[in-house]
Amino acid sequence: MNGYGNMNGASTSAQGAGVVGSGMNGLDGTSGVQVPIGPTNQPRVLVRNITDKETTFHLSGVELGYANSVRRVMMADVPTIAIDQVSFFQNTSPVPDEMLAHRLGMVPLISRNVMRGLRYTRDCDCDEGCYYCMVQLRLKVAFSGTDRKSLNVTSDMLEVIPSPRQPPPPNPYGQNPDLSEDDRLIIENRDPEMGVPVGKGDPSVPPILLAKIAKKQEIDLVCKAYKGIGKHHAKWSPLSAVGFEYDPYNKLRHTTYWYEVDEKAEWPLSSNAAFEQPPDPSQPFDYNAVPSTFYMNPEAVGSIPVRTIVEQGLDILVENLANVVLAVQKETGGDEDDEEDGGGGMVDPTMGMNGDGYGMNGQSDPYREGGGGGSWGGGGAPNGAPSWAGGGSGMSPLRR
Ligand SMILES: [Zn+2]
Numbered sequence: 001m002n003g004y005g006n007m008n009g010a011s012t013s014a015q016g017a018g019v020v021g022s023g024m025n026g027l028d029g030t031s032g033v034q035v036p037i038g039p040t041n042q043p044r045v046l047v048r049n050i051t052d053k054e055t056t057f058h059l060s061g062v063e064l065g066y067a068n069s070v071r072r073v074m075m076a077d078v079p080t081i082a083i084d085q086v087s088f089f090q091n092t093s094p095v096p097d098e099m100l101a102h103r104l105g106m107v108p109l110i111s112r113n114v115m116r117g118l119r120y121t122r123d124c125d126c127d128e129g130c131y132y133c134m135v136q137l138r139l140k141v142a143f144s145g146t147d148r149k150s151l152n153v154t155s156d157m158l159e160v161i162p163s164p165r166q167p168p169p170p171n172p173y174g175q176n177p178d179l180s181e182d183d184r185l186i187i188e189n190r191d192p193e194m195g196v197p198v199g200k201g202d203p204s205v206p207p208i209l210l211a212k213i214a215k216k217q218e219i220d221l222v223c224k225a226y227k228g229i230g231k232h233h234a235k236w237s238p239l240s241a242v243g244f245e246y247d248p249y250n251k252l253r254h255t256t257y258w259y260e261v262d263e264k265a266e267w268p269l270s271s272n273a274a275f276e277q278p279p280d281p282s283q284p285f286d287y288n289a290v291p292s293t294f295y296m297n298p299e300a301v302g303s304i305p306v307r308t309i310v311e312q313g314l315d316i317l318v319e320n321l322a323n324v325v326l327a328v329q330k331e332t333g334g335d336e337d338d339e340e341d342g343g344g345g346m347v348d349p350t351m352g353m354n355g356d357g358y359g360m361n362g363q364s365d366p367y368r369e370g371g372g373g374g375s376w377g378g379g380g381a382p383n384g385a386p387s388w389a390g391g392g393s394g395m396s397p398l399r400r
Helices: 064-076 097-105 181-189 271-275 306-332 336-340
Strands: 006-008 032-034 044-050 055-060 080-091 134-142 150-154 159-161 209-214 218-228 239-246 293-300
Touching: 055 306, 064 239, 064 293, 064 306, 080 097, 097 209, 097 218, 134 150, 134 209, 209 218, 271 293, 293 306
Parallel strands: none
Antiparallel strands: 006 032, 044 055, 055 293, 080 218, 134 159, 134 218, 150 209, 239 293
C-alpha cells in the first residue's frame, strides 16, 4: 500500500502547509500534485519545506517503528554542546546559584560540526576539560544603578573565553609534531563560533533572560560547556519539538477522538490530509492496513541547522542498527541465515566471561587504550580487535 495518492484539491486545502518541493516529477499544475511512487518499495523522502530552524518532510516506504526511531534518534542521539558545570565567584542576584546554573544549562549554544569538532570529555585525557573537549564561557555583570530600577541579565552577555590547552600556533614548516592525529582533526573541524549562545549579536533573535539584577547586585561566574546527547539531558537535544503524524484521516483507527458535540468540527483535519485520499465510507474497514507515510516536522533550537540534524540522525540510526546486527552475529557465531538452528538468537549467559573482554587474561590494563579485545561485549571478539566503545577508551557505550 502506498500512502501517496492522487491529491485532487491539494492546491487549495494545503494552503499554509508549505510548498511542495520544486524539482519533483509529476507536478500537474492545476488539478493538484501527483507524487511519484517509484518502482521499488524503497524508503522515500519528500521535503515539503526547509529552513535552518525547521523542516517538513514526508517519509514513506518504511514501517511505523522505523519512522519513530528516526524521530527519537534526532531528539536523543545527535550531539550538541551545553553548559554542564558553573563556578560561581559572585552571585548577589535574587536568583539562587542552582536555579541560575539550570537556566544557563538550557541556553542553546552553537554546535555546528560538533560531531567531529569536539571530543566527549570522557574520551579526553585531560583532567578538568580542555580545548579539545570543552568550551568555557564567562558571565560577569554588575549593575551600578542609574536611571533604571533593574538590569536584565541575558544569554547575550555570555562570552566565550579560552579553554586550557589551547592548540599551538600553526607550523609553517608542515605538520606540528606536538599534535596527535586526533587533536589535529579536532582543530581542523572545530567551528570558530562553537559555544557562542544562539542568536547572540543578531537583533532579530531576542536573547534569553537569565536573571534581573537591581542596584549594586552582580553576577560573576564561569561555565564549562561539554558535548553530550539528549538521552542524558534534554539540554543537549538539538530539537525543541518534532511534529509526527501519520494517517491524518484516522482511517486505521489508531486513535479515538474525544469530542463534546461534533467530532469533525472539534478535530479539524491537519494540513497533511491534503496529501492523502479521503476515506470512502462505502468501503469496509481494512484490518490489514498499515501506515506507510509519516509526516515529520522537526523544529531546531538553533544550535545545529535542522538539515544536519536529520542527516546525522539517520547516520546514527544506521550505525546503531549495524551494531545490533554485528553484536548478534558475534554472539550467535553466524549471519542471520543461521537463526533457525535452535539457538534462536539467545545468548548463553556464560559467554563473554572468559576474560577476553575484560582484560583479565593479564595481557594489558583494560582501562588503557587498546587493552584486551572488545572491551565491551566481552567474549566474542578476538584478541586485538578494536574496542567497541570507539576511540579505544575502554568505556562502556552505555555511558555515552
Ligand atoms: Zn579535554
